[in-house]
Amino acid sequence: MRREPPQTPGDYAPLLFPAAMLTIFFVVPFGTMIAVSFFQRQQGGFYTPAFVFDNYARFLSAFFGGVLGFSLMLAITVAICCVVLALPFTYMLTRMSRKVQVVWLVALLSILSLSEVIIGFAWSTLFSRTAGITNILVALGIMAEAKALTPSFGAVLTGMVYQAFPYTVLVLFPALVRLDPTLTEAARTLGASPLKAFFTVVVPALRNTITATLIMVFIFALGSYLLPQLLGRPQHWTLSVLITDQAIYQSNMPFAAAMAVFLVLVTLGLVALTVIAGRKGEAA
Amino acid sequence: MSGLALQNVVKEFGAFRAVNNVDLTVPHGTFVCMLGPSGCGKTTLLRMIAGLDLPTDGAIRLDGEDITRVPTHKRNLGMVFQSLALFPHLTVGENIAYPLRIRGKAKEEQKKRVDELLAMIHLSGYADRPVAKLSGGQRQRVAIARALSISPKLFLLDEPLSALDAKLREAMQVELRQLQQKLGITTIVVTHDQREAMTMADTVVVMNGGEIRQAASPIEIYRRPADSFVADFIGQTNLLDVQADSAGGAAVLGHVVPGLVLPAGASKGTLSVRPEDVHLTAPGAGALTGKVTFVRDLGGTIETFVDIAGRQIVAVSTPRERPEVTVGQEVGIALTPDVCVVLKK
Numbered sequence: 001m002r003r004e005p006p007q008t009p010g011d012y013a014p015l016l017f018p019a020a021m022l023t024i025f026f027v028v029p030f031g032t033m034i035a036v037s038f039f040q041r042q043q044g045g046f047y048t049p050a051f052v053f054d055n056y057a058r059f060l061s062a063f064f065g066g067v068l069g070f071s072l073m074l075a076i077t078v079a080i081c082c083v084v085l086a087l088p089f090t091y092m093l094t095r096m097s098r099k100v101q102v103v104w105l106v107a108l109l110s111i112l113s114l115s116e117v118i119i120g121f122a123w124s125t126l127f128s129r130t131a132g133i134t135n136i137l138v139a140l141g142i143m144a145e146a147k148a149l150t151p152s153f154g155a156v157l158t159g160m161v162y163q164a165f166p167y168t169v170l171v172l173f174p175a176l177v178r179l180d181p182t183l184t185e186a187a188r189t190l191g192a193s194p195l196k197a198f199f200t201v202v203v204p205a206l207r208n209t210i211t212a213t214l215i216m217v218f219i220f221a222l223g224s225y226l227l228p229q230l231l232g233r234p235q236h237w238t239l240s241v242l243i244t245d246q247a248i249y250q251s252n253m254p255f256a257a258a259m260a261v262f263l264v265l266v267t268l269g270l271v272a273l274t275v276i277a278g279r280k281g282e283a284a
Numbered sequence: 285m286s287g288l289a290l291q292n293v294v295k296e297f298g299a300f301r302a303v304n305n306v307d308l309t310v311p312h313g314t315f316v317c318m319l320g321p322s323g324c325g326k327t328t329l330l331r332m333i334a335g336l337d338l339p340t341d342g343a344i345r346l347d348g349e350d351i352t353r354v355p356t357h358k359r360n361l362g363m364v365f366q367s368l369a370l371f372p373h374l375t376v377g378e379n380i381a382y383p384l385r386i387r388g389k390a391k392e393e394q395k396k397r398v399d400e401l402l403a404m405i406h407l408s409g410y411a412d413r414p415v416a417k418l419s420g421g422q423r424q425r426v427a428i429a430r431a432l433s434i435s436p437k438l439f440l441l442d443e444p445l446s447a448l449d450a451k452l453r454e455a456m457q458v459e460l461r462q463l464q465q466k467l468g469i470t471t472i473v474v475t476h477d478q479r480e481a482m483t484m485a486d487t488v489v490v491m492n493g494g495e496i497r498q499a500a501s502p503i504e505i506y507r508r509p510a511d512s513f514v515a516d517f518i519g520q521t522n523l524l525d526v527q528a529d530s531a532g533g534a535a536v537l538g539h540v541v542p543g544l545v546l547p548a549g550a551s552k553g554t555l556s557v558r559p560e561d562v563h564l565t566a567p568g569a570g571a572l573t574g575k576v577t578f579v580r581d582l583g584g585t586i587e588t589f590v591d592i593a594g595r596q597i598v599a600v601s602t603p604r605e606r607p608e609v610t611v612g613q614e615v616g617i618a619l620t621p622d623v624c625v626v627l628k629k
Binding site for chain 2: 185194196
C-alpha cells in the first residue's frame, strides 16, 4: 500500500502532540545538559553560567579515556553475546508450537519486570562462595571447593547479558516469524545440512535485523550503571557509573554533563559507522 | 531397479492419516503428475520423497537404494517450492550457484554452470540481478534452474506454476515438459490443475483421501477412469446409474442401451459418459429422450443441458455439428457402448 504524502499543513496536525512531548521531555533537558556541560564549576557543588571547555579538557585524560574504552568494549561484548545466544534460540522458538512459544515469551517478559537491583543481587548471590552455583559443582564432584565468582568481568557480563537477552529475543522474534520457512527447506533440498542452511540462508537473509538488534542492545548496555557496581570491581565500572558519581556524590554537574554529551556523541558516531558499513555491504 | 519406488508408504499426523498405503513405481526418466483436490495427501507424499517429512511406515527407494531415512541434503535432488523460496539476499546467479557452492565446487566451475543454466532458461546476462527485480515468470525459471544446477537424480515440483497467470502458466507447462524431455530427468510434479497434468505428464497419479485412485497415462485416465471419483475429477463427465436387465443387457435410466453389458456378476453400476460423446438426435431416435433446459454457447463449443427424468446430462458439440436446439425442446440422446465406461463402485 502506498501512502499519500501530507498535502496541507493541517495534515501534519497529528504530529503536533508527539512533537511537543519530545521537545519538552527530550530536547529541552538535553539542551540544558549541553549548556551545563560548558558551565564553570564552583567549589561547594554549585556552578555559574559560562562558556568554558574545562570540563571537556579534564575528560580527555588517560583515566577517563580508559573508562570510555572499557564501557564501549563492554557494551559491544554484551550486544554480540546477546545476539549470538538469542538468534539460534529465537529461530528454534519460532519453529515450536504456539503453546510453547507463549510459555517462553511470558517467561522472558517476566524477566523484564525485574528491576536491575534485583537482577544484580540475585546474580551476586548465585556467584557467591557460600550460596553460589559453585557449591552445586562441588556436590557433583566437578570442583574441589566452592569459590566466589564475583566481583569479576565475567559476572558483570553475565548479569548484563541476562538483562538484555529478553529484549534481544523480542526484537528478533517478529523478523524470524516472518521469515519464510520454505527458505530453509529449499536450502536443505539443495544440499545444505540444517546447520549450513542456518548460516547460509537464515543469517544472511536477516542481516539488517541483526545489525539493528546489535545497535539496540549496544545502546541499552551502554546505559547500565548498577550491574557493574554490584558484580564488578572498580576497574569494571562504566562511564555511566562515573557520570552518576560526578553528578550525585561529587556534585560536579558540569563535568557529569560533559561526559554524558561525549558519550552520546561517541555512541551516535559508532551507530552511524555501523549503518554506513551495512549500506556498503549491501551495495557490494 | 532404476527409478523411484514407494512401498506401502503411510504418513500419520496424530490421528489423521494423510497418506495411506501408497505404492507407486516411477521408472527412470518419467514425468509424473500427482493430481488431486487439496488435502488429498499429494504434497505430503512429495515432501516424504524429498525427505522433508518422514513416513510413519513404508519405504522409499531410489535406484534400488532405500532412502527412507536419508536426510534431505544427502539425497541429491532438486525441488521447486510453491513459494519458489528464492533466497532474497542473493542475486540470480548466486541463487543458481547455491547448490554448487554448498558442495564446494570451484568458482570457475560454478560460473560456467550458471551461464549454461541461464542460457537454458533464456535469461543469459541476468546473473547479477537481484531476484526481487524479476517478473513472476522469470523467478519461476530461476527456481527451476537452481533446482537443476547439480543435475539431480530427482526433480520435484510442488504446485510450481500456481502463482502465474493463465497464459504464462500454459507456456511454462510446455517449456517445462520440453526441458524434462531434453534432460531425461525423473520428474514429479504436484498439481491440482488437471489441464497442467494432461499437458506435461507421462503418468498421471490421481489421489484422493490419502490414497492413489488411479495411476496411468493421461489419455487412459481420461478414457478409462478407474472409478467415479477419477471420472468426475478429470474433465467433465455424466455419471449415470446403470442396471442389469433380465435379458443380460444393461439399462440406463430405464432404457436399454444395445450392446452395453455390465461386468459379470454385477447387477448395477455407474456409467461415465464424456459430454463430447453424448450425441443429440431427433426425439425417439436415440436411446433416451429428454428436454433441453439450458444452452451455453461458448463460441468454440456448445454445451447443451438435457433433463431426463430428473437427471441432467450435458452434451458438448462444436458449432459445425450443432443441432438446432432451443430451451424446452424435446431431444433424443444417442449412447453407444464404446463411449460408456462402467465404473467400479
